[in-house]
Amino acid sequence: MKPQGKTRSIFPRVEEFVRRRRLLPEGSSVxxxxxxxxxxxxxxxxxRELAPKLxxxxxxxxxxxxxxxxxxxxDETFVSELAASAGLPFFVERVDPAALSAREKRSVEDAARELRYEALERMRVQARSDLIATAHTADDNAETVLFNLARGSGVxxxxxxxxxxxxxVRPLRCLGREEVARFLAERGVQHRDDSSNISLNATRNFIRLEIIPRIxxxxxxxxxxxxxRASRMLAELGDFLExxxxxxxxxxxxxxxGDxxxxxxxxxxxxIFIRREIIRSAVRSWSRKSLAFEQVEEILGIADSDNGTSLALPGRLKVWKEKSSLVFTSSSRAPFSRQIEIGHLYEFPEFSFSSEICRRNEVRFIPDPSVEFVDEEKLAPPLVLRSWSSQDSFQPLGLGSMKRVGAFLADKGVPRRERDSVLVLESDGKIVWLCGHRLDARYSLSEQATRVAKLVWRRR
Amino acid sequence: MKPQGKTRSIFPRVEEFVRRRRLLPEGSSVxxxxxxxxxxxxxxxxxRELAPKLxxxxxxxxxxxxxxxxxxxxDETFVSELAASAGLPFFVERVDPAALSAREKRSVEDAARELRYEALERMRVQARSDLIATAHTADDNAETVLFNLARGSGVxxxxxxxxxxxxxVRPLRCLGREEVARFLAERGVQHRDDSSNISLNATRNFIRLEIIPRIxxxxxxxxxxxxxRASRMLAELGDFLExxxxxxxxxxxxxxxGDxxxxxxxxxxxxIFIRREIIRSAVRSWSRKSLAFEQVEEILGIADSDNGTSLALPGRLKVWKEKSSLVFTSSSRAPFSRQIEIGHLYEFPEFSFSSEICRRNEVRFIPDPSVEFVDEEKLAPPLVLRSWSSQDSFQPLGLGSMKRVGAFLADKGVPRRERDSVLVLESDGKIVWLCGHRLDARYSLSEQATRVAKLVWRRR
Structure with missing residues (x-):
């Protein structure tokens, strides 16, 4: 009889599948x-039947x-009795996806999946098991492939x-759902209806009930x-590509x-395919962030465009072309801003700032861009040390006119990745010093100046 | 208005698509x-509208x-008038797929596709065109992908x-069928119904009408x-893999x-993925034959099995494991068989065979396996020089018993790829000589022999 023949073939097939894929190594606890x-x-x-052999x-x-x-x-009672009659240890957890879904405004299915896998992992530890086995079949897999294909997906x-x-592990991925059904029917093994569909949303159920049968x-x-089979090849291809x-x-x-x-x-x-993969892989291992397909396309566009073209990426990442490179920075530090007073030392993780009043005749001009002298009498509160912004302009000493800070840094050839961390000292809303780069002409020492403020900004 | 906006966007989209993919280089004739x-x-x-620009x-x-x-x-009249009104040269060919399909027992759609592309290529030459453009849309492509996915297909x-x-080239692959329909409707351009579906079989039509709309x-x-988009990525991935x-x-x-x-x-x-690709690619470039997925799997199995295990592949290919290699041979030469007469020289592309009668005292035994002496009086017609077959047995000189030719060659350590080309000389159905390897004891010279046949088989 053919159906019987099919049933008998289930055991060797699952056995070969788990052996070949090394899913359930001998001696493991599942x-x-x-x-x-x-x-x-x-x-x-x-x-259960294969366990002694495996x-x-x-x-x-x-x-x-x-x-x-x-x-x-x-359902819970049914499974606990099933475990008892099979003589197997039984673990159970109750989770509340409805509450999580309401709290975080996610779909119930999505919340259920997350809570389920978390609970299974806790029970795995409790059971001192090595592995968790879920019962996804070849049908579940085909449905997933069609779903991902239709909604847009990579390899x-x-x-x-x-x-x-x-x-x-998924030891049943080698079997069709129909085969499992026939197997249980022939053996007269009972199961609960519908319970397994709790993880399915409407779309997945539609693919299962409307699309696959028609195909x-x-x-x-x-x-x-x-x-x-195609998905298996693509999984192996994915391993290679990685x-x-x-x-x-x-x-x-x-x-x-850091860039x-x-x-x-x-x-x-x-x-082209590998170009995209490299960009995605490099950004992922550098920032732990995954790029979407369109973002990778835009980045490829930047590589072909003019020097300096830049693009903001999600997660506070930024990329631009600088000479022969694509440069990615993460501006994860929030803009810096801190009110200061003359005569104090301020220390921060990345720099320190100090100032002191000295007399005119104590001034020694030195070729150190970290040190400047300004006319203290021109300073007005509040004095603020802060990140520059794209709206900032100042009057660079020696230039004779106002200039945007961004343009000044670019003209001076400051690498773009360093520009973000440049600070300005502001006096009553006007820029006094582009720290470490250039004094503002309006605050420079004149012949008349008597009180001098010595400013020191140092990278740590 | 939205529909209008969509229509306008068709031209730049097709233009960008053909430029980026370099489908229709400037100056080409299509x-x-x-x-x-x-x-x-x-x-x-x-x-026609993009032609001046491109x-x-x-x-x-x-x-x-x-x-x-x-x-x-x-349909023919309609297209000829369309070409005339557009002021374009018009070419037409009539083909008869129904006849070809009946003659070669193939589907009409399959025959139509072959004849169509052949006719297009002839007309391309006639029109002095560089390229042939067909109007496959993104929908045609999606249908093909689903079809191939369902029937089993690689990357x-x-x-x-x-x-x-x-x-x-397919310049319309960037457009959906709906977009083309809307475009024609808005412009009031007429077309014939159904004509384009001539190439579709029932299954393809089913995917078009029943599956895609549901998805x-x-x-x-x-x-x-x-x-x-997924298929485009896989195409690019395919280029890389190749x-x-x-x-x-x-x-x-x-x-x-030759092996x-x-x-x-x-x-x-x-x-594993690349292992398969390498096997497939090596066999393809060596034999111009493509292996199916299952055959590649079997070949991988041979690599893991015992030395000597072999597998026959379609197209007269054969593969086996020999020491640390997989060896593929093509036994594309048909089995050799030729009746011969003593005293003649026979020359073939790969070897020559000659024989002559000599007297007992002229015999000089020399250590050359290409030369043997037999008792001429024991020979009986017909004398046949032929490839050995797996049914052949003989009585190797010095062994004292019958032995299968295949086993003899294997025991003697003749490399498997050389075994196929070994010939036997047969006398009235019995093997006289395994040419170049061993004489049959039944034909060796006895003390009584007076007439001796000198046999010479030489590889060329």
Whole structure:
């Protein structure tokens, strides 16, 4: 009989799958996430039978999402009895995704997923298990691939649900949902209806119920298996790309003074796909931030544009072209601003500022841009030491006219990554000193000056 | 007004698309494949307007598939009038896919596609055009991607319809079908219905009419654009993989004596995805034959198995493990078989065979395996020189018992790639000599022998 034949083939297939992928190493202890639905009951039944052969120690965990009242509690009872009859340790946690969803204005499904995996990890520790096994099938994977394809996704998204990620494994990804259903029906194993769909939003359910069956009937009846196989190849391709990109990224990137430099001509030696991957990978490992596809496209545009063209990226990142490099800075420090008084020493993580009154004849001009002398009588409160802003103008000593601070720094050739950290000393709203760079002519010592303020700004 | 805005944006979008991808270089001459359907009429309308700016010379080609009688002829008339009113040269060819399909037992759509592209290429030469432009849209591409995903496909299949392949370009791949329809409607441009669907089989039409609209409504209304973008990335990824694989393949493969050798330990240094790509690429460039996914998997299995394990591949290819290599041979030469007579010289591309009668006292045994002496009186017609077969056994001189030819060659350590080309000399169905290797004991010279045949087999 054919159905029987199929059922018998389930065990060797799962066994080969977990062995080849090294999902469940011999001797490991595995916590099975069991909702009580068809797939997870199938997983429990199959792995329990394979456990002696694979030398596994099993435990069962159930997360009660409290979303369907008495029904949720019946699910919990059902799974606890299932574990008891299988002679396996049972763990349960109750979580409240409805509350989290309301509090953080997220979808219930999304909140449920986060709370579920957190709870499973706690129970894994409690059960002293190495791994958590979830019951995702090839169908779940095909649905994910179609979902990601339709909503726009890169190679990783089309790779579907990972067979193994961290300590989470999916030993049932080699089986179709129908096969699991038939297996349970033949064995007369009971399961709860619908419980497993708690994690599905309306869109995912639509793909499951409306799209996949139509593709199966009208395009290819092996479509789930074929999509699953394509996603497996893309996952393996993703592994390769990650390793390759990490290696190549080293050749064209460096971090200096906290900024990320990408060599443009080096970058252009790669084909476009890898260029994008390198940019994304370099920025991710430097800033721990992920760039969207469009942002990478814009960055590529900057590499082709004029020197100095810049782009603000989310997360307070900024990128511009400087000579032969793309330079990324993170302006994560908030703008600095601090009221000061003459005669005090101010120390900050990145610089110190001090001032003192001295007499005219004590002035010794020295070729140190960190030190300046100003006419103290021209200063008016409040004196403020602050980051310069793009609105700032001043009258640089020796120039004879007003000039924007930004333009002054650019003309002087101050590297853009250093410009952000430049400070101004302000007196009653007017700029006295572009610290470390240039005095304002309006405050310079005249012949008549008697009281002199010595200003010292030092980078630490 | 929004619709108008969209229409206006069509021209800059197509312009940017063809410029960025270098689809239609300035000064080139382009033959537009126009069926008369919406998409191709849209392409004609758009490119005619862009032609002066892009410096293009346009011609129009129509392929009449003769599949719908008078309707087909009306399409032809419609397109010829369209070309005339646009002031463009017009070319037409009639092809008969129905006949080809019946003759070669292929689908009509498949036959139509082949004949259409052949006809277009002839008309391109006639029109002195550089390129052929077809009117595939982003929708056509999304349909292809879904089709290939469902039926099982690698990275190349998921990359969809190439924007450029050979001298065929698809300048409308940046537009959705709806946009083209709206554009034509707003301009009041007429087109023929249904004509463009001649190339679609039932499955493709099903995806177009049943699957895509459902995904658009129920999953993501930008799905066509998103799938198109994913396929573009995969196409770029495919370009990279091809270049990368070709380069790496050189490190682990060599062709020697017509056989392909892949170094197994070298191969294993790559991640699984690249291992497969290298095998596929090496075999393709060596034999011009493409391996299916399952065949590559089996070859990987051989690399992990015992020395000598072999596998027959389609197209008369064969692969086995020999020491640290995978060895591929092509037994494309048909089995050799030729009746011979004593006293003649036979010359073939790869070897020569000659024989002569000599007297007993003329025999000089020499240590040359290409020369043997046999008792001529034991020979019986027909004498046949032929490739050995797996059914052959003989009685190797010095062994004292019958032995299979295959086993003898293996025991003697003859490299597998040389075994295929070994010949036997057969006398009335019995093996006389395994040429160049061993005489059969039944034909060796006895004390009584008076007539001796000297046999000479030489590799050329």
């Amino acid at each position: 916590l099975l996430a069991v909702s009580g639905g068809q797939d997870s009951v199938g997983m429990l039944t199959i792995l 030398k596994l120690r099993l435990s069962v965990a159930h997360v009660n999402h409290l979303l369907r009242g008495a029904e949720s509690d019946s 990783r998204g089309l790779a579907g649900i990972p067979v193994k990620r961290g300590n989470i 199966r009937d009208g395009v290819n009846d092996e479509c789930v298996r074929n999509i699953d 390793a390759y990109t990490a290696c190549e990224t080293e050749h064209v990137s460096r971090v200096e003074g 990320l430099f990408l060599d443009i001509s080096g970058l252009k030696r790669y084909l | 033959l537009l494949a126009v069926s008369g359907g919406q998409d191709s009429v849209g392409m004609l309308t758009i490119l 410096k293009l010379r346009l011609s129009v080609a129509h392929v009449n598939h003769l599949l719908r009688g008078a309707e087909s002829d009306s 190349r299949g998921l990359a969809g319809i190439p924007v450029k392949r050979g001298n065929i 658009r409504d129920g999953v993501n209304d930008e799905c066509v654009r998103n799938i198109d 270049a990368y694989t070709a380069c790496e393949t050189e490190h682990v493969s060599r062709v020697e004596g 392909l050798f892949l170094d197994i330990s070298g191969l294993k240094r790559y991640l």
